[in-house]
Amino acid sequence: MDQRVADPREAGRPPSTDVRLARLRTMHLIRAFEEAAAEGFFAGAIRGSVHQSIGQEAVAVGVCAALRRDDWLASTHRGHGHAIAKGADPRAMMLELFGRAGGTCGGKGGSMHIADFGVGMLGANGVVADGVTLAVGAAHAAIIKGEDRIAAAMFGDGAMNRGPLLEALNWTAAIGLPMLFVCEDNGYAATTRTADVTAGPGPMARAEALGVRAEGADGNDLDAVVTIATRMVNEVRAERRPAFLHLRTYRRRGHFAPDKAGYRDAAEHAERMKDDPIERYEVALRAAGVPDAAIDAAAADARAAVAGYVADAEVAPFPPLREAFTDVQDLGAPEELARFA
Ligand SMILES: Cc1ncc(C[n+]2csc(CCOP(=O)(O)OP(=O)(O)O)c2C)c(N)n1
Numbered sequence: 308m309d310q311r312v313a314d315p316r317e318a319g320r321p322p323s324t325d326v327r328l329a330r331l332r333t334m335h336l337i338r339a340f341e342e343a344a345a346e347g348f349f350a351g352a353i354r355g356s357v358h359q360s361i362g363q364e365a366v367a368v369g370v371c372a373a374l375r376r377d378d379w380l381a382s383t384h385r386g387h388g389h390a391i392a393k394g395a396d397p398r399a400m401m402l403e404l405f406g407r408a409g410g411t412c413g414g415k416g417g418s419m420h421i422a423d424f425g426v427g428m429l430g431a432n433g434v435v436a437d438g439v440t441l442a443v444g445a446a447h448a449a450i451i452k453g454e455d456r457i458a459a460a461m462f463g464d465g466a467m468n469r470g471p472l473l474e475a476l477n478w479t480a481a482i483g484l485p486m487l488f489v490c491e492d493n494g495y496a497a498t499t500r501t502a503d504v505t506a507g508p509g510p511m512a513r514a515e516a517l518g519v520r521a522e523g524a525d526g527n528d529l530d531a532v533v534t535i536a537t538r539m540v541n542e543v544r545a546e547r548r549p550a551f552l553h554l555r556t557y558r559r560r561g562h563f564a565p566d567k568a569g570y571r572d573a574a575e576h577a578e579r580m581k582d583d584p585i586e587r588y589e590v591a592l593r594a595a596g597v598p599d600a601a602i603d604a605a606a607a608d609a610r611a612a613v614a615g616y617v618a619d620a621e622v623a624p625f626p627p628l629r630e631a632f633t634d635v636q637d638l639g640a641p642e643e644l645a646r647f648a
């Protein structure tokens with residue numbers, strides 16, 4: 308099933324129940340995928356860091372619903388949800404996390420390097436704000452090639468304080484590039500409350516100061532995200548100029564799998580935990596008359612699918628050693644290659 312649940316008939320109309328159920332399933336798929344990824348990490352089966360986006364699923368699903376499959380999307384260190392929602396194969400992604408052959412990047416990249424150009428996924432990125440500059444390049448390429456694709460970049464509130472983000476805002480506005488900036492504002496940059504280290508009136512004002520029009524929405528409200536993202540993507544595509552979307556959300560887990568996030572204010576955390584985008588969507592679906600059985604099936608189906616991906620990943624072979632030398636620019640000493648041939 309294609310997780311990127313776009314509905315071209317939707318413009319100006321409420322989505323059909325089928326489309327809404329498919330989006331619910333994708334949010335559950337992301338959550339189940341990341342719960343399984345954390346389990347794999349603690350079991351020692353997944354090497355390297357695992358950053359979960361649990362609690363932020365409506366941002367990924369809502370923005371990707373507005374993008375075409377051939378639009379580009381650049382992601383962050385917290386990129387599983389973005390990749391799944393953009394249409395990457397979650398089974399290949401799980402193999403990638405387990406470091407196995409058949410993974411999205413041959414099992415050699417892991418969580419922070421998942422890319423799938425076939426669905427426009429430019430890649431996760433371990434360097435804060437650097438995915439944004441890749442998207443700028445993709446947007447510029449679309450102009451040069453005369454394509455009507457656009458590029459979007461997801462980034463966090465912490466990334467707003469990095470130079471490349473400001474360079475990207477400036478360049479896309481100055482040149483006129485079709486790019487949607489999406490600030491996924493979960494209030495924290497690793498262990499730091501972003502507000503404590505950020506000057507000025509906020510991300511939208513910063514974008515507007517550089518000539519990029521900005522709008523904001525509740526990033527935990529999936530229908531609201533789809534609506535605003537669809538309108539902004541359409542504008543960016545038609546007008547060939549950048550726009551900035553600020554989405555407020557909350558990271559329900561620590562910065563990375565082992566982080567217990569004790570640095571957060573307990574009362575505020577408890578309050579924020581009451582607003583779960585998946586639960587909120589389920590309440591909205593029930594209120595719209597969608598039967599419980601269909602809602603429960605979306606969740607169960609996603610969890611069963613993820614269990615299957617994990618089972619496949621556990622028994623898949625590791626890539627052969629010689630593949631350490633493929634897909635890399637600098638081969639080092641060529642004589643070394645012979646040892647692995
Ligand atoms: C250039 C750079 N500086 C610092 C880090 C370490 N680091 C990794 S994630 C992160 C926080 C990023 O916060 P934000 O952009 O809000 O994204 P979030 O983790 O909240 O999704 C930091 C500081 C890094 N990976 N790259």
Ligand SMILES: [Mg+2]
Nearest residue numbers: 463464495496
């Ligand atoms: Mg953040």
